[in-house]
Amino acid sequence: MLQIAFIRENQERVIQALAKRNVDAKSVVEDIVKLDEQRRAAQVELDGILAESNKLSKDIGEMMKNGEKSKAAILKEKTVLNKEKSKKLAETADALATELTEKLYTLPNLPADIVPVGKTPEENLNVFEAGEVPVLHEGAQPHWELVKKYDIIDFELGNKIAGAGFPVYKGKGARLQRALINYFLDKNTAAGYNEVQVPHMVNEASAYGTGQLPDKEGQMYHDATDNLYLIPTAEVPVTNMFRDVILNENELPVLTTAYTPCFRREAGSYGAHVRGLNRLHQFDKVEIVRVEHPDKSYEALDGMVEHIKDILNELKLPYRILRLCGGDMGFTSALTYDFEVFSTAQDRWLEISSVSNFETFQANRLKLRFKDKDGKNQLAHTLNGSSLALPRVLAGILENYQTAEGIVIPEVLRPYCGFDIID
Template sequence: MLQIAFIRENQEKVIHALAKRNMDATSVVEEVVKLDERRRATQVELDGILSESNKLSKDIGEMMKAGEKSKAAILKEKTVSLKEKSKGLAEIADVIAQELLEKLYTLPNLPADIVPEGKTPEENINVFEEGAIPVLHEGAQPHWELVKKYDIIDFELGVKIAGAGFPVYKGKGARLQRALINYFLDKNTAAGYNEVQVPHVVNEASAYGTGQLPDKEGQMYHDAADDLYLIPTAEVPVTNMFRDVILSENELPVLTTAYTPCFRREAGSYGAHVRGLNRLHQFDKVEIVRVEHPDNSYKALDAMVEHIKEILNELKLPYRILRLCGGDMGFTSALTYDFEVFSTAQDRWLEISSVSNFETFQANRLKLRFKDKDGKNQLAHTLNGSSLALPRVLAGILENYQTADGIVIPEVLRPYCGFDIID
């Protein structure tokens, strides 16, 4: 969430920055500023009444000591009136504060200066590309055919049990899935990330804290009876570990990694581009999350990018990195890099990771702060990235490593799998 003081003092800058997201924020910014003015004016009036009421209470005490009961009685009547007025003003202030908060929730994060302008994914900038695209044998197939051929993932069985988008992994498919999870976690912990296991459901406060609510409410599975949400990513519970926390400056940075299943309704997703593992309602992902000092967050973002590059280089998958344009960035992000693996059998790029710096946007919602050297509380910066999302990595491995004799396992994964080929 954007800080109200920043909006108030930089209205034109906020409007101009959000235009990069193809959003005309003029009316919302004006409403936010007006609500803030009303809130502050109401608070000033309320503080004045409370101050007067406190003074009268002291005067009443002194009069009672002096035996001036009749004068004290008159002042008591006045304090009753002031209490009623202060109660009414407090209620008005609460209503205005809630209206202001709801308006602030509608404003996305400001894009960083280097975010390119653009409306569609086609306008993202390719900043890095690595790996040779393999030449496949004649008769090579996309992964949704391969998994049937080798009986390692059963999409139809998943439909029977739950519905479309909930596959069942079998035999070597399940073992390869587990191998990827363990490999990713080992890489992350070796890089200094502390592994945690977190709940797979979160409460409303947590979903608001990281920005899933109200922006992505329709994309989340919701249990109305307990008012809990199935997590769309480990980012939500992991980042919320630091909600309402004040760290000391010497505790920064905080590096955390977690494996979780992820649940997304993905309403309205149809067509060949979401076939097989390309788009699921439940999938596995290993996440990395960082809490950083504002002065270091962009260096940290670069380090996260390099970390994921190392993983993909070890997997020997052809990939590219895109700097997302303003119109394609997520609601909470200030800067995002997407990693995409090339699927030779599908002849297309598949997104496998997003790495983002949120600056203070999430921290402001979370009230995640650190105490600086002067003893002042400052908002931290939060970052997160997929390291990595499994379905499309798995699709890339199955398709790019297929041979006429079977699917060869990347060398780095063989100690985790216990086998060299799926045949």
């Protein structure tokens, strides 16, 4: 959430920055500034009445000591009136604060200066590309055909048990899935990330804290009885570990990694771009999250990008990195890099990771702060990235490593799998 003081002092800057996201924020910014003025005016008046009431109480006490009961009675009547006024003003101030917060929740984060202008994914900027696209044998197939051929993932069985988008991994498919999870976690912990296991459901405060609510309410599975949400990513519970926390500056940075299943109620569509593992309602992902000093967060973002490049280089998958344009960035992000693996069998790029710096946007919602050298509380910066999302990585491996004899396992994964080929 953007800070109200920043909006108040930089109205035009906020409007122009959000225009880069193709958001016309002029009326919302004006409403926010007006509501803030009204709230502050109500609070000033309330504070004045409360101060006057405190003084009256002291004066009444002195008068009673001095036997001036009639004068005290007059002041008591005034305190009753002040009590009624303060109650109404407190209700007004609270109502204005609630309306102000709801308005603030509608504004996305400001894009960083280097975010490209654009409205669609086609306008994202390709900043890096690596790896060789393999030449496949005649008769090579996309992964949704391969998994049937080798009986390693069963989409129809998953549909029977739960519905479309909930696959069942079998045999070597399940072992390869587990191998990827363990490999990703080992790479992350070796890089200094502390592994945690977190709940797969979160409360409303947690969903608001990282910006999933109200922006993505329709995409989250919701248990109305207990008002809990199935997590769309480990980012939500992991980042909320630091909600309402004040760190010391020397505790920064904080690096955390977690494996979780993820759940997303994405709108249904048809075609090869969503077939098989390309889009699921339940999938596995290993996440990395960082809490950083504001002066070092973009250096940290570059480090996260290099970390994921290292993983993909070891997997020997052809990939590219995109800097997302303003119109394609997530609601909470200030700068996002997407990693995509090239699927030779599908002849298309598959997104497998998103790495973002949120600056203070999440920290402001979370009240995540650190105490600087002068003893002042400052908002931290939060970052997160997929390291990595499994379905499309798995799809890329199955399709790019297929041969006429079977699917060869990438060398780096063989110690985790216990086999060299799926045949």
